[in-house]
Amino acid sequence: MFALVDCNNFFVSCEKVFRPDLEERPIVVLSNNDSCVIARSNEAKLLGIPMGAPLFEIRHLIKAYNIETLSCNFELYSDISRRIMNVLQSLQKNVEIYSIDEAFLELDATINWAEEGDKIHHQILKYTGIPTSIGFGPTKTLAKLATSHAKTLGSSYYIDHTPPYHKFLKATSISKIWGVGAKLTKSFKQHGICNAYDLMTADPSWVRRNYNIVAERIVRELNGFSCLPLTLVQEQKKSLQLTRSFPHPIRDKENLKQIAARFGMRLGFKLRELSQKTSALTVYTQHSFSGDQSLFFQQHTVVLADSTNTTSVIIQQVQEIIENFFSPNTDYQKIGIIATDLREENLPHKHALFDSSKALSNKPNVDKVMDEINKRFGLGTIHPLSCAQSTEWVNKSHNKSPAYTTNWTNLVQVKAQ
Ligand SMILES: [Mg+2]
Structure with a gap:
């Protein structure tokens, strides 16, 4: 016999665990940049809020029924x-x-x-x-x-x-x-x-x-004939992708390079967590030219001589792509970085003619220390200098709950009287 265990209104339920005041209230959780509804409490479903509804289309309902709108908190x-x-x-x-x-x-x-x-x-x-x-x-x-x-x-x-x-x-x-x-x-x-x-x-x-x-x-x-057995071993990921739409278009090359570096840092962290390496990196952007309303898509891939999960190597590669293909007077609206051709970390290198692995041999230790600190105190606590310092490009999340379970500084405080 098979069973499927499904969490009820999962994102909403996660929020309610730490906010008992939300019980029995209409709640919606919004996607990145607070744009669309991605989860609803039963009370919000009863009010007719559709899944995927853009926030601007339901503002009147939110006001009329005092619906709690929460920014998504995927870490939680x-x-x-x-x-x-x-x-x-x-x-x-x-x-x-x-x-x-x-x-x-x-x-x-x-x-x-x-x-x-x-x-x-x-x-x-x-x-x-x-x-x-x-x-x-x-x-x-x-x-x-x-x-x-x-x-x-x-x-x-x-x-x-x-x-x-x-x-x-x-x-x-x-x-x-x-x-x-x-x-x-x-x-x-x-x-x-x-x-x-x-x-x-x-x-x-x-x-x-x-x-x-x-x-x-x-x-x-x-008809009761089982054709789909249980998959007990999770398939290895074939690619990893990070994308972000900006709240405001970005025109500055250095700003874009900093964002790419931040993504590079997260990709490196994720790859090491999965014990994988990548052999190809793709950067894609969505943009419009100044004064032009139409959107253009640009994509560039670099194939690496050696597979890697070293943060500094990934950052260097994605920044080089932007350095080479950035066009001025362009409103960049979105960026994505994809790591493909993933392989297990401990597999031998695909041998390159000029092996650069020796030159980088001390970098895994730097990554190891960074990972330990970031795992303990939250991703981004320590980061390479090339990563974005400014937060203007960061998601518009007006009502994001704390990382109650993954960050010591966000622990729930209980006061007894
Ligand atoms: Mg569910």
């Missing part, structure tokens, strides 16, 4: 996610971390799902303060479907393909099935397949002929 969310996954891994052997707020479990088919669901729900709530909904089923697709019903019907729910659940499957639109996107929904509906029951009873070979093997797998999974 990812730390709480890590704690939740730790709790799950302490309870179960087979855990697949599916996303920041979802994990699949594989369980013994004979377990009492309602008891197990209660146990998992209460343990996570006790150790992290986050409420969860847990769906069970003989396949991952059915467990995922059960989770969406668990959200409305209680903390746990079970669905399989047998007659007692047919009424339920008939009432479930195919768009709610995992893997059935908007395009597939439209096409299935044209063939009279409108709900989960219709798809379950469709001929799998017809589905394969008319669509593909992925769609056929969905049909088989709905």
Whole structure:
């Protein structure tokens, strides 16, 4: 049997853990630069705030209903996610971390799902303060479907393909099935397949002929045949990317180079954390020329002689790209840096004709010390001089909560009277 553990309104729930005053209030969490809604409390959902709504379109509702708007705090969310996954891994052997707020479990088919669901729900709530909904089923697709019903019907729910659940499957639109996107929904509906029951009873070979093997797998999974095993080992990342849109266009080359250096520092830190190195760096920008409203996209890649995760090397490379391709009188609106061709740190170098690794041999120690300090006191506590000093380009986050769980200076203070 499979289970899917899904955190309820995850980003909002993380905020509520440290702000009990937010309980039962309409809350929305906004994306970078406070631009769009990326999470809503149940109260905000009931007021009709759509997911992805731009802030300027819902200002009247925010005012009318006194909705709390919070800037996103991914440092907090990812730390709480890590704690939740730790709790799950302490309870179960087979855990697949599916996303920041979802994990699949594989369980013994004979377990009492309602008891197990209660146990998992209460343990996570006790150790992290986050409420969860847990769906069970003989396949991952059915467990995922059960989770969406668990959200409305209680903390746990079970669905399989047998007659007692047919009424339920008939009432479930195919768009709610995992893997059935908007395009597939439209096409299935044209063939009279409108709900989960219709798809379950469709001929799998017809589905394969008319669509593909992925769609056929969905049909088989709905019939209780497991085609999607648990992925216990996370696939190595193939690339890492950092992007940022600026609140105001940037025209100054040095300013842009400083921002690129800051991204370079974060990429180096992330690569070392993953024990990986990169062999190619790409810098891309989105810009307009002065007086021109149209947006242009520019992208340049440098292939490195040796793979690296040394911060100073990454910074030097991305700054060189900007030095070479910067154009004056240009309003830079967005920058992105991508590290590709990632490989494991301990694999031997792809040998370059002129090996520069000796010259850089003392740099890993500098990075190691920087990482230790930054991990302890927060990323950016110590950084190379080339990184942005000014904060004018930094996200507009008007209402960001503290990093309660990852920064000593942000610990919650409790006063007893
Ligand atoms: Mg969720």
